Amino acid sequence: MTKMSDRLKIVFMLCVAFVTTGGQHFESKVAQLLQDETEDIKCFVELKDLTCFWEEEEERNDLQYTFTYSYENKNKMACVVSSLSLLASNKTVFFCKLPKTPFFTTLDVQVFRDGRMLYSRSLNAENYLFLDPPRNLTVLSSGKEGQLNVSWLPPLLKYMDDSMIYEVRYAVEGSNMGKVEVIKVSTMLVLLGLQSDTRYKVWVRVKPDGVAYKGYWSAWTEPVLGVTQPSDLDPLIMVLVLFIGLILCLLSMTVILSHHKFLLKKLWPDIPTPEHKFPGLFTVYKGDFKEWMSQNNSSMWGRSVQVYTEELPSPLEVLSEVSLTSHGTSQREERKPVEEDEEKESERSDSGLTDRWREPPQAHWLMEQLRALQENPQSLSQSLLVQSHDTYVTLNQNSQGDGEREVDDVFEETLPLQTLFTTTGTTSLSTSHSDLGSLQQSSGSGRLSSQSSFEYPNQTWPPKGPGYTYMAVADSGVSMDYSPMSSSRITELGRHRMYTNDYKNEIFLHKWPLFGEHNKSGSESCMGPVW
Amino acid sequence: MQITRLFALLLMVLEWTRPGLSSPLRPICDLRVLDHFIKEAWDAEAAMRACKDACSIATNFTVPLTRVDFDVWEAMNIEERAQEVQSGLHVLNEAISSLQASNQTDVLQSHVDASISNIASIRQVLRSLSIPEYVPPTSGGEDKEMQIVSSISELFQVHINFLRGKVRLLTRSAPICHQGVS
Numbered sequence: 001m002t003k004m005s006d007r008l009k010i011v012f013m014l015c016v017a018f019v020t021t022g023g024q025h026f027e028s029k030v031a032q033l034l035q036d037e038t039e040d041i042k043c044f045v046e047l048k049d050l051t052c053f054w055e056e057e058e059e060r061n062d063l064q065y066t067f068t069y070s071y072e073n074k075n076k077m078a079c080v081v082s083s084l085s086l087l088a089s090n091k092t093v094f095f096c097k098l099p100k101t102p103f104f105t106t107l108d109v110q111v112f113r114d115g116r117m118l119y120s121r122s123l124n125a126e127n128y129l130f131l132d133p134p135r136n137l138t139v140l141s142s143g144k145e146g147q148l149n150v151s152w153l154p155p156l157l158k159y160m161d162d163s164m165i166y167e168v169r170y171a172v173e174g175s176n177m178g179k180v181e182v183i184k185v186s187t188m189l190v191l192l193g194l195q196s197d198t199r200y201k202v203w204v205r206v207k208p209d210g211v212a213y214k215g216y217w218s219a220w221t222e223p224v225l226g227v228t229q230p231s232d233l234d235p236l237i238m239v240l241v242l243f244i245g246l247i248l249c250l251l252s253m254t255v256i257l258s259h260h261k262f263l264l265k266k267l268w269p270d271i272p273t274p275e276h277k278f279p280g281l282f283t284v285y286k287g288d289f290k291e292w293m294s295q296n297n298s299s300m301w302g303r304s305v306q307v308y309t310e311e312l313p314s315p316l317e318v319l320s321e322v323s324l325t326s327h328g329t330s331q332r333e334e335r336k337p338v339e340e341d342e343e344k345e346s347e348r349s350d351s352g353l354t355d356r357w358r359e360p361p362q363a364h365w366l367m368e369q370l371r372a373l374q375e376n377p378q379s380l381s382q383s384l385l386v387q388s389h390d391t392y393v394t395l396n397q398n399s400q401g402d403g404e405r406e407v408d409d410v411f412e413e414t415l416p417l418q419t420l421f422t423t424t425g426t427t428s429l430s431t432s433h434s435d436l437g438s439l440q441q442s443s444g445s446g447r448l449s450s451q452s453s454f455e456y457p458n459q460t461w462p463p464k465g466p467g468y469t470y471m472a473v474a475d476s477g478v479s480m481d482y483s484p485m486s487s488s489r490i491t492e493l494g495r496h497r498m499y500t501n502d503y504k505n506e507i508f509l510h511k512w513p514l515f516g517e518h519n520k521s522g523s524e525s526c527m528g529p530v531w
Numbered sequence: 532m533q534i535t536r537l538f539a540l541l542l543m544v545l546e547w548t549r550p551g552l553s554s555p556l557r558p559i560c561d562l563r564v565l566d567h568f569i570k571e572a573w574d575a576e577a578a579m580r581a582c583k584d585a586c587s588i589a590t591n592f593t594v595p596l597t598r599v600d601f602d603v604w605e606a607m608n609i610e611e612r613a614q615e616v617q618s619g620l621h622v623l624n625e626a627i628s629s630l631q632a633s634n635q636t637d638v639l640q641s642h643v644d645a646s647i648s649n650i651a652s653i654r655q656v657l658r659s660l661s662i663p664e665y666v667p668p669t670s671g672g673e674d675k676e677m678q679i680v681s682s683i684s685e686l687f688q689v690h691i692n693f694l695r696g697k698v699r700l701l702t703r704s705a706p707i708c709h710q711g712v713s
Contacts, residue, residue, distance in 0.1 A: 105597055126696075211566045211573075212695040
């Protein structure tokens with residue numbers, strides 16, 4: 001007997017529990033729809049049973065409601081009306097349950113009060129499914145960082161379990177900012193992109209997907225907590241890594257400091273100096289090339305030739321004149337064949353390279369001139385100071401009686417240079433005082449040297465006699481333009497400043513402005529920067 | 532001799548290729564295929580519901596019943612279900628096809644054409660599931676229950692309800708899709 005009574009009690013308790021839970025769900029659904037649904041008669045389907053309810057209008061107990069329904073305009077049927085008091089909102093609703101509602105067909109419901117029709121509605125039952133929230137929601141941390149495995153059970157509905165859509169909401173515990181993930185059909189989800197070592201709350205709700213069946217969103221499940229995995233990065237490992245990094249830094253610093261000279265040499269190489277090729281030039285003679293040259297004569301030439309072959313060719317830029325008033329006329333005929341050779345040489349020297357050095361016979365004379373100039377800076381008309389190591393270009397001067405230009409195939413290039421600066425032997429050009437590095441122009445005809453610049457302060461350029469022709473040279477660096485000049489123009493030119501082209505050869509860094517302006521012909525040449 | 536050899540070769544080739552016999556279709560058990568057609572039927576129904584004046588028509592349509600009682604449905608076997616669905620599709624197809632002849636708006640025409648092609652596709656799906664084809668009732672036999680509707684919007688309502696009701700339930704319960712499941 002006691003066993004039987006115990007069993008009965010258990011069954012009764014289970015029934016009550018079931019009813020209450022069902023009731024809870026029912027009540028919550030009613031409450032939910034009461035807020036959301038706008039229709040007067042609110043209907044929903046719960047487990048294939050259709051429930052329609054309406055709110056009590058007036059506070060009257062003896063009210064008689066009549067509820068009728070019909071399918072597809074067939075015979076009407078009546079349903080028993082029940083009442084329900086909502087505890088939360090303190091309202092009373094009347095409802096009617098239609099068991100085993102047919103789907104996919106039209107249902108007409110009507111509510112009468114005291115014979116008068118209160119509400120009427122026509123609906124399809126399969127469009128108002130109101131499901132229970134999913135059961136057995138579990139949140140587990142997956143093996144990976146920042147991930148959580150969420151799973152739940154689908155609603156217990158035959159024929160409908162493949163038409164469900166779920167919404168998963170998750171938020172950090174304590175925070176209000178939640179994210180929502182929508183998932184179709186599947187009852188499992190992996191949340192990604194979460195913070196590590198954090199507690200998360202997860203909710204789930206369900207709804208028919210709207211293709212075959214339609215309905216309302218279910219209520220949210222109770223939140224379930226899940227903890228994500230802590231991050232892999234151990235603080236101990238971080239500290240160790242820092243220490244190793246420090247040690248490596250120290251080691252590299254010591255290496256760099258100990259070999260800093262070597263590294264500096266590699267990164268910031270020294271500018272090469274020609275010192276090793278000119279022993280004693282900078283140390284003993286302090287750059288006095290003239291002295292050094294006088295000391296080291298023949299042997300040095302050979303060496304310097306080798307030096308020159310290594311270096312870049314220097315263009316033949318500017319002319320200078322060396323007056324040969326004493327030597328010029330007498331030596332002219334003699335020198336002619338020699339000069340031819342030399343001019344050939346000058347041709348070659350235009351390209352800048354000479355395989356062999358042929359000391360011009362004037363070298364000694366030139367040195368004498370230089371020395372003379374050094375001693376007597378005033379007697380400048382005859383001195384020529386050459387700093388250049390390169391070959392001397394000696395250009396022939398026009399014969400005095402010859403008013404025309406010497407046209408010779410070999411010497412065509414050299415001619416214009418010559419003609420521009422030829423002067424009579426009588427006039428002299430003043431030169432400025434400058435250091436040894438400069439070339440000083442002197443008047444007179446005769447020799448020209450390459451890579452020299454001139455300075456003519458207050459120079460007036462007297463026109464020459466009819467024996468000389470003058471040509472304006474326009475050297476643009478690419479081509480040379482020659483145009484004959486009248487004597488009046490020469491005078492004009494003499495009054496203006498002339499400039500030389502820039503030297504391209506770095507060894508000879510002395511640039512001197514040359515008198516005279518060469519703008520009328522529109523040339524770019526002979527127009528160098530003004531220093 | 533050579534001719535006989537040729538004949539033998541020809542027979543072998545023909546036997547191998549078997550022209551005229553269609554190969555069995557792979558069963559389309561995925562309900563998303565049917566759901567796609569249902570979505571299109573929803574669009575048609577919504578369009579017809581919206582157009583009221585332009586889409587009115589004088590004739591009546593004979594359409595199948597769409598009501599599903601789950602108890603009743605569960606009690607039916609596959610052949611009965613198949614027959615109900617196939618006859619219903621046939622009737623529906625006829626009703627919608629009758630709209631093609633009449634002069635209607637472009638919107639209506641497009642939906643009508645889409646619905647007809649969808650019904651044909653659904654028939655293919657059912658064929659792939661080895662569901663018996665529609666058998667017209669014999670002269671003595673009773674026809675399935677039908678209903679009469681008088682408007683195009685009602686017609687398309689019946690159309691959508693039939694597809695998502697009986698047709699879907701039949702497709703879902705096709706035995707060929709549950710062979711692997713115990």
